[in-house]
Amino acid sequence: MTDANRASRISEAARREPTAVELEELGACLDADSRAARGHAAEALGRLALAGRDVEPYADRLGGLLADTELLDAGVRLSVDPDAEGWFQPRVVAFAAAALVLTGSVERADTIESAVRAYERSHPEFDAETRTVTAVREVGWALASVVIYTDGYVDVLVSLTERDDDLVRRVAASALSDVAEEYPPIRDAFPDETPRLVAVAAESLASDPHPRVRYHAAFALYEYALGRPELVRGRRDVLVAALEDESELVRKDAAGTLGLVGATDAVPALRELAESDPADRVRGSAADALESLGEPE
Template sequence: MTVTDRTASLRDAARTSPGEADLDALVDCLRADVAEERIAGAEALGLLALAGRDVSAAVDAAELREWELDLFERSVGFTPGLDDEVIIPRTVAFAVCASVVTDHLDPAALVELVGVHERQYPEFDADGRRYTAVGEVGWALASTVIVDEDRLDALLALLEHDDRTVRHVAAAALSDVAEEYRSVHGHPVPRREELADTAAGLLASDDERLRYRGAFTLYEFGMEEPTLLQDRLPRIRAALDDEYYLVRKEAAGMLGFVGDEASVPELSRLAESDPSDDVRTKAADALGSIRDGE
């Protein structure tokens, strides 16, 4: 059996019959000299972890947190997942995130992962590198829920983690789940009420990045299901005064979805005088939607 055949066989087993996948072969792939073979092993590792296999030995063998940067560069893009329907982002990041949500790695691994991703954008300033890297790792973490919705509790727990970067990654993942789950599975994400409550709770954070992710998550839910916003209107209206312009923008869009006439005076003020072009445009669009619905 060639290397290509061996890695393809292992990856296929991880997708279709994870209970039968050969963990010794997985370790061999993770220790291979060929980068492509290690990448295939990483994808299989993530899938097996989410399927409930004890991959502790393989995680230790992989030294995922120490893999060189070229693995991330070579695994850019999406590879087919379960039944060729579920998409998995950068496979090494996916393997790390899957290992975190299944308790095979400490959440601190997400911080290290963000640091590796930051190195790929030397042309960005520090804030831009961090924001982009958090978003990429968040998408990898979101994919663990898209593959297996039973991992949602683990994602939500990370929102309460002591480390700020871990919280940012979890919030980014939550917004990606809200945005992408339906497009992959053809039906809404389960536990939407709970997730909407969680997102609304983020609007009260003293961290603008968390407030934005909360607002974006609610926006995505509201675009598909405006009724989810009704019980959370007081917090959404309050977000029109947020210091962060992206929060104001998403809040204005949500109020347009639900046709919230009570917010017309504040939306009119934003449409006329907000310092952000994006907010002024979104507020004007929301006013148009409300008036069209009268």
């Protein structure tokens, strides 16, 4: 049996019967020469962590996976419901990292930073900030995919939005916005934790010092307002204050959200934004919000 076949069998067992997997065999597959074997083993590592297996003795292999440039683009399919067509696909190494982070099998901040740096290196064609933005989204999506897949780990995700490290909060906020955007289409329902996640996003929008964190928080509120406007309506004061944010992306999504929640009290601020904001997309978002509120320019 080839290493790839052996690792594929382990990955399938990790999905169907995780208690039956021999961890020593997993370790050998994580170190295999075959790229396919390492990919299957990375998937198994993540699934076993989520199943409650003690994978900490193998967590040190994550560094090698993150340095494995051949493997970073490989995807993994996570079935939400075996009888449903809905599915989503994070990168397999990012998925393994997210599973280890959320289950506490690794030091969370260091692992998130290592994962972001790995995915930054995989995009040498971009400028530095674009590389970081792309990598943050990749790792954030992996975290969100695990939260959606397991319908759990919200406490951990929330705790990551409260870290001192800007990069960790950026990843966590990106994951938060992905949960807001993707959970209803994938699960066909909002999670029970939605009111709490709305509150977390509003707090991040109101107080986080990093503009990209505030942007992801504003986008999360916009996505929740699309489906559950009643849960966001009480955050109008935060959204109105965000109309003056230094980030045009924040201003844009705050304006759009105010339109979705029927915030007629925000009409004067939205009208000023539509008339004088320096960014075209912000003026357009404010104009659209005014129209949805029955107050066209």
